[in-house]
Amino acid sequence: MSKDKTVPDALSQTCRMNNSFAKMHQTLSEAQSVAITMHVRPDGDSLGSSAALRMMLLSMGKRVDVFFDGEVPNNLLYIEGVETFIPAGTDFDDSTIYDVLIVLDTNEAARIGAWQTLLDRAKRVIVFDHHLNPTLDAYLLITNPLRASVGEMMFEYMTDQKVEITTPMAEALYTAVSSDTGCFLFPNTTSYTHHVASELMKTNINVATINYSNFREYDPKQISALMEVLRQIKFLAAGKIAVTYLNYKMVKKYKFDHETRHRFQRYATDAQGVRVSIFLTEMERDVFNISLRSHGNVNVAEIAATFGGGGHKNAAGVTMEGRYKNVIKKLVERVELELRRCSTVGEE
Numbered sequence: 086m087s088k089d090k091t092v093p094d095a096l097s098q099t100c101r102m103n104n105s106f107a108k109m110h111q112t113l114s115e116a117q118s119v120a121i122t123m124h125v126r127p128d129g130d131s132l133g134s135s136a137a138l139r140m141m142l143l144s145m146g147k148r149v150d151v152f153f154d155g156e157v158p159n160n161l162l163y164i165e166g167v168e169t170f171i172p173a174g175t176d177f178d179d180s181t182i183y184d185v186l187i188v189l190d191t192n193e194a195a196r197i198g199a200w201q202t203l204l205d206r207a208k209r210v211i212v213f214d215h216h217l218n219p220t221l222d223a224y225l226l227i228t229n230p231l232r233a234s235v236g237e238m239m240f241e242y243m244t245d246q247k248v249e250i251t252t253p254m255a256e257a258l259y260t261a262v263s264s265d266t267g268c269f270l271f272p273n274t275t276s277y278t279h280h281v282a283s284e285l286m287k288t289n290i291n292v293a294t295i296n297y298s299n300f301r302e303y304d305p306k307q308i309s310a311l312m313e314v315l316r317q318i319k320f321l322a323a324g325k326i327a328v329t330y331l332n333y334k335m336v337k338k339y340k341f342d343h344e345t346r347h348r349f350q351r352y353a354t355d356a357q358g359v360r361v362s363i364f365l366t367e368m369e370r371d372v373f374n375i376s377l378r379s380h381g382n383v384n385v386a387e388i389a390a391t392f393g394g395g396g397h398k399n400a401a402g403v404t405m406e407g408r409y410k411n412v413i414k415k416l417v418e419r420v421e422l423e424l425r426r427c428s429t430v431g432e433e
């Protein structure tokens with residue numbers, strides 16, 4: 086192998102060196118009530134990490150409420166405790182003041198969605214995340230963009246603080262680790278990722294079932310939706326950009342969740358020669374949820390940031406409004422600029 090995927094030691098040790106994990110554990114030990122929330126449209130990483138943390142806190146005798154905005158994808162319903170998570174729109178006593186609020190898998194208030202209000206209802210906020218450029222004000226900011234998932238960070242925290250990781254906790258954490266690396270396929274996968282997976286497997290979790298459920302199994306009802314998605318794929322810029330578009334009518338007709346959309350997007354992203362794939366979903370008339378995926382050094386987080394979105398280098402998202410033609414024109418122009426930047430600096 087030509088590239089060393091080992092996480093640079095100095096940075097990976099930051100959390101331990103400045104005692105962040107110990108401070109977090111101390112803060113949680115002293116708390117009576119803890120709220121956990123995550124980014125909108127939660128995925129395997131945010132749901133799995135939250136579930137594992139909730140199980141730890143319950144075993145410590147804490148009151149724990151987990152809040153999310155969106156839906157739990159069907160293929161993640163096996164994670165222990167997700168059925169107790171509180172979706173946006175739930176009639177909930179909003180006078181409760183929590184001792185601690187933990188914001189997972191995002192570092193911006195807006196990405197929390199409807200439960201942003203929790204920020205004003207906690208004595209202390211802990212941000213526990215692996216995205217770039219944190220903007221949330223927190224009592225404790227625990228962030229490591231070199232970790233592929235919050236699941237890895239949660240494992241690191243729990244082992245550092247000698248928390249016993251039970252089988253259901255390991256199942257939740259493995260889901261998180263596997264989810265954000267696309268089943269150990271994305272370039273964010275490090276030797277540490279495999280170390281965490283290996284340690285979690287020692288609790289006898291069934292990794293084949295977890296990975297099959299998350300990456301292979303599908304609802305046969307989705308086949309006609311997939312056929313329409315595949316028909317929509319267009320290749321631009323000499324095959325370097327793939328665009329997929331689901332209009333409002335199709336969204337209404339198929340009602341697929343975001344995990345399914347991400348799976349469908351892979352067909353565009355994985356076409357040979359494609360550097361960037363753009364998946365537009367018209368959630369409401371002229372309002373597009375845009376998912377960007379890329380290979381190598383093409384930075385889609387930067388592209389999303391231009392339009393007010395964010396994410397990771399190879400996976401990012403943004404919401405844009407306007408007519409489809411204008412939205413797609415702006416996006417493609419911006420992607421082409423990034424492709425030129427990469428070829429200029431020889432990163433392509």
Ligand SMILES: [Mn+2]
Binds near residue numbers: 130190234235
């Ligand atoms: Mn994540």
